Amino acid sequence: MNRRRSALLAAIALVAAATGTATAVTAGDAGTAAVPCSVDYKLQNQWSTGFTAAVTVTNHGPAKTGWTVKWSYAGNQKVTQGWNAGITQNGATVTAASEAYNGSLATGASVGFGFNASHSGPNALPTAFTLNGVTCDVDDGGGDPGGPTDPPGQGSRVDNPYAGAKVYVNPEWSRKAAAEPGGGRIARQPTGVWLDRTAAINGVNGGMGLRDHLDEALRQKGSGELVVQLVIYNLPGRDCAALASNGELGPTEIDTYKTRYIDPIKTILADSKYAGLRIVTTVEIDSLPNLVTNTGGRPTATPQCDVMKANGNYVKGVGYALNKLGDVPNVYNYVDAGHHGWIGWDDNFGPSADVFEQAATAEGATVADVHGFIANTANYSALKEEHFRIGDTVAGRSVRESKWVDWNRYTDELTFAQAFRDKLVSVGFDSRIGMLIDTSRNGWGGAGRPAGPGAGTDVDSYVNGGRIDRRVHIGNWCNQSGAGLGERPQAAPAAGIDAYVWMKPPGESDGSSKEIPNNEGKGFDRMCDPTYEGNPRNGHNKSGALPDAPLSGHWFSAQFQELMKNAHPAL
Template sequence: ANTPWNGTQATGAQWTIGFNGTYTTTNTNPATFAINGVTCGGSGPGPDPGQQALVVTPTALTVPEGSSATYSVRLQTQPTANVTVTSTAGSGDTNLTITSGASLTFTTANWNTPQNVTVAAAEDSDTTNGSRPITVASTGLTSVTVTATEADNDTGGGTGHVDNPYAGATGYVNADWSAKAAAEPGGSAVANISTGVWMDRIAAINGTTSGRGLRAHLDAAVTQDAANGSAPLTIQVVIYNLPNRDCSALASNGELLIAQNGLNRYKTEYIDPIAAIMADPKYAALRIVTIVEIDSLPNLITNLGLAKCQEAQSSGAYVQGVQYALNKLHAIPNVYTYLDAAHHGWIGWSSNFGPTADLIASTARGTTAGYASIDGFITNTANYSALTEPHFSIGTTVNGTSVRQSRWLDWNDYVDELTFAQAFRTALVSKGFPNTIGMLIDTSRNGWGGSARPTGPSTSTDVNTFVDQSRTDRRIHAGNWCNQSGAGLGERPRANPAAGLDAYVWIKPPGESDGSSTEIANDEGKGFDRMCDPTYTGNDRNGNNLTGSLPNAPLSGHWFSAQFRQLLQNANPPL
């Protein structure tokens, strides 16, 4: 049974096992023994267990700049005399040096006790990740090479800060979500995909009964990174708790109110603790991507007719809160900030598009680092807008009538999310952002596959019929956003998928509800929004249409099995 000192062993750790007991007859050694049903014969990759060899763990070492890291050395079998093992740094980044353990002595008594070699990375002014090979050797034995790589902490480059944190990296797999996905029929096909970790209330920082906290996620990411070889690891964290949050909706309302000291609480009880955890040096090798306050700034452009949004605008709470978050997060070299930029079905009209870009630019200018405080932008977070519409474009006409005049587009300037994201990026660069700025698109639920997906353009000469029969986005109205019936998983996450795009990402974990379809009492600050009720006939924001929501949905963020199974079934590209 586990005891307090052995209950958890990290990946790559080594320890000795045994037992205390008595036996009344001959104590015969077992012919075999097994751990978890796997027979252990002492052999495995590398030399024969009967031969002497160096055992070095790990052989790829990440060393935070200004700090140090260790690898361990031991012998494979008991020697007949003392054995000296040396570690020698080769050519490469001379800022990486061996500070202890360069010469180790193993005896007949301590041969199987790991001894550590410490490698330090000196502070420097460059912005690159240097590396240096270290040769671990002993006379007569095969040497082992340890590759030490500096995790640079100077903003502008290196693992500390690169232009695109997704390039060349693997993604953190949230074990909590992964287990739920894998438990569903067919869910194992996507259970190892990286999804966003949502900090949707103060309690989420330290963890709740329904999920681990931020530090626990980052610790797990470090463990995954250690088992990841030389590739860096990106973990995505959603920063989502502004006072008067989601001022135009109810299902995802937050716990903080502007009128109840919400902005100060946001700063001191929410952002400050998050930043303090992320700044811990043991997380310096991770690429921490933060998705900053979805649905916030765009609400100040389109929804000022609502009292909560008007309060957010007149008090300055949204802008000041976002600026505070950017200032705190940008100051951490390995943290990346991606600000929410809504989606084409929200600000795709010119009357919303330009003012939203202006507001984002002025917000950035008000931060300590200005435009540099933002690494990129994300669209379609937790939404359903189709990535591309293959059967028509914004320039398509039907019998002389532009598709913009259809009920579906309603004079929108964009028909899909990719063209919108690329155009919005261009607009932001024109406002002063650097041309290296990148976009993310959340493709977790915008695949729209399955039998309802059109296989080609409609032959109708009526513009409304043509668009309705040709569009892959099968929502009743583009303003519908809650647990949409018929949706499917979209493009799997990958870096550099299109011009101007840093990555396709799954920020909304598929299978987590957008909101409850009926009112459910809770202590999470989440209200009941009729847009999640499949019987509701809508409002002016969805053209007074039915919501298209699935029935029997739980609270936002809670597992919704029926939705997840439908997303699997309708995935596009197919699973």
């Protein structure tokens, strides 16, 4: 069984009851279809003492306002933790009851829930399920093209897709980099391909579309293994707290997102022609953490984020993307996990993990559709703060009390990513998920890089004098002055980290310095204006942005030169 790949169970024939039928139809179900319900029971992961399972129930009978699913084990399986249902066990019999938020089950609708369980010896599969007392058929899960396991040589998932593989070099970015003075030094580095609007699937203004990139990836692959990095980035009401990266779809256009964006991408990725590629998808940058940090009356809340939390379309969109793309055997889904300067605080850390689990089990997705998470995408947080640690004290005061750290639990992206990985496992994700860290712009080298700790006279001098990250405030995110290229892309650089990646192509703008009319759905955010005095999200500090920047995603030569000048390790 492949790691993190749901092993679909073959259809289990139900033993005919004394009435001679394989399903029971109660008086309340008179006139409904012969099969009133069906159940798809999937093992997501299994080890010597336990397993993780996902159950999807489809109602073929009358609509229900509450549901209860029951089954029995033949062995000593014991459920230890569940989600999306209230799960209890009495002896061998397990009962899963609907929660307040998912009790409505229309005719033809499905609902999913999952659980962890312990066992010893054989893990015998359940042979019968009931929905509200009515016996269900057992679904063979035929919607998954991989079958019981991924076909050998046809995209079978590996533990770390980056291990032993080259990574795709985007020729469009490479040409722009090579055209810059000195750019040839990094023009062959692999970067992400951003599908930031529907038109990007077929190519914008004569540029390469998704199939073009995949065809070029096959050419680059040769006889070895190759990873292609795609950024899935087009949610309805996208980036509700950052106008520069708003998208083409309005807050309610979830159906358009599904049918005109995700479905066509899935169709292309599922083409058997590309089965030999390892396709890494970075799923929906930034939006999910906004549901935690920028809603509900917080000082940083925005009306747009409150709308997206209320309508649920971020959660639904991410769940749908994970479900559909996770069906493709050679796709590795990594969900965006913000960065330490955003969700590293106690109030944000656990709630963010909970929202990610909610999204990963929405719209038919399961946690098995998530191969890992990515931190610091398109951001500037230092990989490692070398001159101070979160446990340091100065003159009796903790580093956490400094204005820069501001009671955060983490000082840099590596410690955050490793800790957040553990938290994600604790809320139900696979214990072997891997993390990616975007190091494309967090090097902070050059003349401003400190050589050692700051003065030990007080905690602020100590931190500010020694910190690698030289931003005015950790909340500054747009085209940062003084930033540099970070660690070069590499596989398995640290415990729990699948790779350092350059998911954000260096030289592509974060947003325009002034309002620029456009047909790309991109707004103007004052955080990209170098004259801006700030807001609650950056402590009312100057924005730190470079001047004369173009729209987000457009080439910004001055930024590219800045990143090369301040690269660490140096070019």
